[in-house]
Amino acid sequence: MVCESWKAKLDNCLDGELPEEEMRGFDAHVRNCPSCSADALARVQMKRAIQVAGKRYAPSAEFRKRMQQKIAAKPQRSFGLGWTLAAAAAVILVxxxxxxxxxxxxxxxxxxxxxxxxxxxxxxxxxxxxxxxxxxxxxxxxxxxxxxxxxxxxxxxxxxxxxxxxxxxxxxxxxxxxxxxxxxxxxxxxxxxxxxxxxxxxxxxxxxxxxxxxxxxxxxxxxxxxxxxxxxxxxxxxxxxxxxxxxxx
Amino acid sequence: MVFFVGYGNKTLVGWFTLVCMPEESLPSESFEQLAMPHFERLYNFACWLTQDRQEAEDLVQETYAKALKGFSSFQPGTNFRAWIYKILRNAFLTSRTGLKATATVPLDLEGEEEALPVVKETPESILLQRSDGQIVQQALEQLPIAYREILLLCEVEEMSYQEISATLAIPMGTVMSRLSRARKALRGGLQQQFAKRMN
Known part of the structure; x- marks a missing residue:
């Protein structure tokens, strides 16, 4: 019965989505339960396999450069000039x-x-x-x-x-x-x-x-x-x- | 002399902020600083969604253009990653490939959850340990788009359920049930791949 309860939460545990107290309870249970331990191990293996397989595509350097140019920051403004303009802007702002x-x-x-x-x-x-x-x-x-x-x-x-x-x-x-x-x-x-x-x-x-x-x-x-x-x-x-x-x- | 032409209160304040702020906190830089660290991962996610590199490039470009355009509506301090992934996903859903993909997905994805089988040392888990990842990639490719995207967000992007909920615009309960079903579907796909290799 205890195992059934943990098995239902197994994915949530391994995703780190259970409260800390429950995580500690799960940890203690897995240490003493071969069935849940094997189940958890298999699911961790699956998670790792998806992680590795999922990082499959990488953009080309050319595409990255192109995107960076498109969203590149505006040229630097003079800070002093900025304050002068800001004073004028304050009037306009009002x-x-x-x-x-x-x-x-x-x-x-x-x-x-x-x-x-x-x-x-x-x-x-x-x-x-x-x-x-x-x-x-x-x-x-x-x-x-x-x-x-x-x-x-x-x-x-x-x-x-x-x-x-x-x-x-x-x-x-x-x-x-x-x-x-x-x-x-x-x-x-x-x-x-x-x-x-x-x-x-x-x-x-x-x-x-x-x-x-x-x-x-x-x-x-x-x-x-x-x-x-x-x-x-x-x-x-x-x-x-x-x-x-x-x-x- | 006209210094500035703008209508909105926000725009005027924005311009005032722009000229007063030090260089490192200019809004355009902030966008670049926030957005570019996600570039590789967004591209990877776009490739998995579209299954085509050229389409993925177009999708990422469209995402960045929309995000830059709508950056003023982004609330600082909120989750930028979920925000930009949501933009990418919405752009994908309205694309020809996205409409085609979602049109073929069964509508009863969120039905009652069935009990998951106990997974111990199974042929596919043994295969997983020995495989080069190709078998998992093939199984992922064959998943319905709703399952594929949620698995990638959880396992590859390592998003929390809350982030996934925000990105996909679905309740937390749906995130959990869909993830569970996606994992089950992936295990089914792996079993098929395994059977193929054995024959």
């Missing part, structure tokens, strides 16, 4: 701080919108824009299981002009999300869904698309998720699809 909260939020928001537009365009330009091809929301929704760390509802599209073309996984700011593609009178519209907490603050609810974007975009937050609907369809059509999602969530 003025800048007053406006930067507003502008910073706008800048962060615009960057997210810009990336959403990039994702939309890049996907439509791809030869395989979707990973799951289906018009059935009951096929598309389960496809995301295990791929993204949240669940969301897709709207019923009967009696609407929208049809679902498929979906794919996507990433924004290193965060996984869902990308759904809809068709409406030959216009392709993307719907992106991400966890709200993973995105910058200041993405105002119902923000209208920034002027510099060549698409209509609508975004809102609902149930801890951030939705983006983007496409070259009219603002009214984008809003219609957004309303369907809001009603479904």
């Amino acid at each position: 003025v800048g701080t007053l406006t930067s909260a507003y502008l910073g939020t706008r800048s962060g928001r615009d960057q997210v919108f810009s990336e959403i537009a990039d994702l939309h365009v890049a996907t439509l330009a791809s030869s395989s824009p979707v990973d799951v091809i289906s018009t059935d929301r009951h096929t598309v929704k389960p496809w995301f299981q295990g791929k993204i760390p949240f669940a969301f509802n897709l709207p019923e599209l009967q009696n609407t002009e929208f049809s679902l073309l498929g979906a794919r996984m996507t990433y924004l700011d290193q965060t996984p999300g869902a990308h759904l593609i809809y068709d409406m009178r030959k216009h392709h519209i993307s719907v992106f869904v991400f966890q709200e907490r993973s995105l910058p603050a200041g993405l105002d609810d119902n923000s209208l698309s920034p002027k510099q974007l060549p698409f209509n975009l609508e975004t809102w937050s609902q149930g801890g998720l951030r939705y983006f609907v983007i496409g070259d369809a009219s603002a009214a059509d984008i809003d219609s699809l957004a309303k369907l999602f809001k009603a479904a969530s």
Whole structure:
């Protein structure tokens, strides 16, 4: 019985993931138990074999040099000049701080919108824009299981002009999300869904698309998720699809 | 005269910090100092994921470009290694090879854990002692990507369960159960390799 208890924790012990007290108990048990001792030895051998086999590939010197050049530090600045500039910067900082909260939020928001537009365009330009091809929301929704760390509802599209073309996984700011593609009178519209907490603050609810974007975009937050609907369809059509999602969530 | 053009509060403060700071703590240097020690290991990990050296180079380049671009969002004092490995893994998952690899992985990887068989002196453990590592490499190559990556992070990168959890964005419980299953799958693969050599 004691052995069974230790065997269940054997990998955790050998990975050094048990509390110190349990590790001491395990050590004492192994010294007096040939079965657990042999088991531990075999697993240690396996760990070592993976360690050796896993260190298989080494980059070429040329590749390393190339990478180092790409991320090399900037040239050294004069420290005295730095302080002179810093004094000037302090003045700018005072003025800048007053406006930067507003502008910073706008800048962060615009960057997210810009990336959403990039994702939309890049996907439509791809030869395989979707990973799951289906018009059935009951096929598309389960496809995301295990791929993204949240669940969301897709709207019923009967009696609407929208049809679902498929979906794919996507990433924004290193965060996984869902990308759904809809068709409406030959216009392709993307719907992106991400966890709200993973995105910058200041993405105002119902923000209208920034002027510099060549698409209509609508975004809102609902149930801890951030939705983006983007496409070259009219603002009214984008809003219609957004309303369907809001009603479904 | 315009000294500086920027919008964000953070950017302005960042520039102020940049000119006041001694050379050794410039942000760009900090990135290099933090990132380059991981270069060889990231490349090795990328090769294991992609199974192709050219693709691995592209993946590492993309990782460093994204990490440098997003470095301002990295919280100093947190785990840089987990952060950059996560970037690499996410970049891989969205690549053509990554999508193909994950599309072929069974979805029930995290099912109920079965009891592991007792491993004593077995033919494969004897073989392990005598082999040159090639047999383990072949068994690793044939593992599903989810098993291969978690074994490499644990055994080769020697990451703690907490670091693995952060890198793969999965709970600690899943790290333990997936590792256990990955080890079991590797043992199964080794047995097959052993059987092949015996025939």
